[in-house]
Amino acid sequence: MKRKTTIRKNHERRELTIERNVALPAKFVWEGWTEPTHITKWWGPKDWTTTVYEMDVRPGGVWRYSLKADDNSSEEAYCRAVYDEVEVPHKLVYTDTFADSEWNMVTDSEMYTTVLFEKKSEGTRISIVTRFATSEQLDNAEAMGMMEGFTDAYDRLEEYLENLMGGSDKMETVTSKDGTQIAYTKQGTGPALILVSSAAADHQDASQLAEHLSVHYTVYNYDRRGRGRSTDTAPYAVAREVEDIEALIEVAGGQACLFGSSSGAVLALETANLLGNRIASLYLYEPPFIINDSRKPVPGDYVKHLNSLIEAGNRSEAVEYFASEALGIPGEYIGYMKADSSWNKMESLAHTLAYDGLIMGTTQSGNPLPANRWNISIPTLIMTGENSEPLFHDAAGALVNQLPKAAIHSLAGQDHSAVMMAPDGLAKAVFDFKS
Incomplete structure (x- = not known):
């Protein structure tokens, strides 16, 4: 049985909030939302297929994808998002726009989206908060079926992740x-x-x-x-x-x-x-x-400093400190590590370093x-x-x-x-x- 989706509209703030509690761990849901191999399996309304062309989940990174109807029609929507904030595994903030097939932005199509992953005793609360430039755009999004589309996507996400947990990687x-x-x-x-x-x-x-x-x-x-x-x-x-x-x-x-x-x-x-x-x-x-x-020792206050970085919410800095002081990686190479997708995973595990x-x-x-x-x-x-x-x-x-x-x-x-x-x-x- 699927859980209830909560939908709230705020015309004064031009915001649409679509929320769902899922009986899945927050870190697992985060992976489902930020890794191309997962998101193509559930993103979008039912009977639509998502293709990901680029997904660089970091501030300034770009996510390019398309949605195509499964009924063999020519209907296909191209979208381009730019990440503004990435707080592993709690928060995503990005600006999403429609695009043409050459990835040029469609005028007046910006949607400012925040996705929150809140750990709850029964699993995770996911909140998608989309803010529009005008009230008219909010009304148009509702008329186009955005609420139904996200409700379908939540259903597909739960089904996909539950099957994944019960599949070949069953834990x-x-x-x-x-x-x-x-x-x-x-x-x-x-x-x-x-x-x-x-x-x-x-x-x-x-x-x-x-x-x-x-x-x-x-x-x-x-x-x-x-x-x-x-x-x-x-x-x-x-x-x-x-x-x-x-x-x-x-x-x-x-x-x-x-x-x-x-x-x-x-x-x-x-x-x-x-x-x-x-x-x-x-x-x-x-x-x-x-x-x-044979190499410099790890600082005596290493654990204390790591914990202070985590308590301050500086996960990326904690991973950088670990890479530098515990692994002994020279600073000039850490920039290359940050550009790799594995850095996001290390951030999600930073509290255990x-x-x-x-x-x-x-x-x-x-x-x-x-x-x-x-x-x-x-x-x-x-x-x-x-x-x-x-x-x-x-x-x-x-x-x-x-x-x-x-x-x-x-x-x-x-x-x-x-x-x-x-x-x-x-x-x-x-x-x-x-x-």
Whole structure:
């Protein structure tokens, strides 16, 4: 049953507000509204098809699309929008205009649109507020069926996203000790293996790796708390993330292997240290310890500064600070990163960056790893990319000296991005170590 659409007109402000509560997570709805592969599946009234020619979701970015009737008529509308504000994952503001087939603006067709995504206990409230230049334009929009069109679009959005959640990327949930809902996918057969993602990543970033590993494992690929389709509960503590993994282990039958990448590898270490024989083996890709002068250490107030940026609503600045101080990326390259669509996703996860800072603790201070930090005696494979920075090789060497059943493996031609760029190579290294 579809939820009620609320429609309000304000002639004095020349505004039309169309609102719907949907039983879907706000971050998931945001993805459906800002990624071309999703929006083409639902945008527009029923019996119309949307084609996206450009969609650059950032201030000053352009969204060009067309709407064509499915009845084989020649009726087709071209539209061009320019984003004024983008606050991931809460707010979009853009100026939308009709255009001709050459993308020239149709005179007097401007619509100033604000889309708000408000987290509610039952899901998300979506509010589309469209302001017109004149009352006449507002009346014309109503006469053209704009209200009915957006109502259809809401229906299509709900149906599409609900089907997506129940499709090939279907996610189940398990409840952690503090009530947080942890969403995960499950695929394959064999021993249980849980994928623990790095900072600024969710389960989607490891989907190809999960597929490769599922040949020999039952792979549980989950969204860490506060990410993707998992919920969150304050206050944060590293122990709560260990409890999330413990809840997944219960689902998996009481014991599992862990594969962690980057800061996720350190969370996997912490989990193995606390849960003992409930972890069968560890596979760690490039834990980012900074134990010498191979690169500058992370500032001592790193987590505090990240939290202050998030509290002030400066998500993009938080990601930039993370990229500069935690990843060590030179400033001249960050501009290129901002131009990539992945920056928007990192912004949507920015509130969790401090979590990984707490997981890393003092291990990025430039000092040697503390002796006997992890009491782990299970088989452990520590992997690095051949082309990765020296800090990762130094970190792996230091860690293997602390773990009695650990071995190191180098992936030829790879770097820190191997989880996404070389999932087959990582899976082979795991299989070879297992055998």
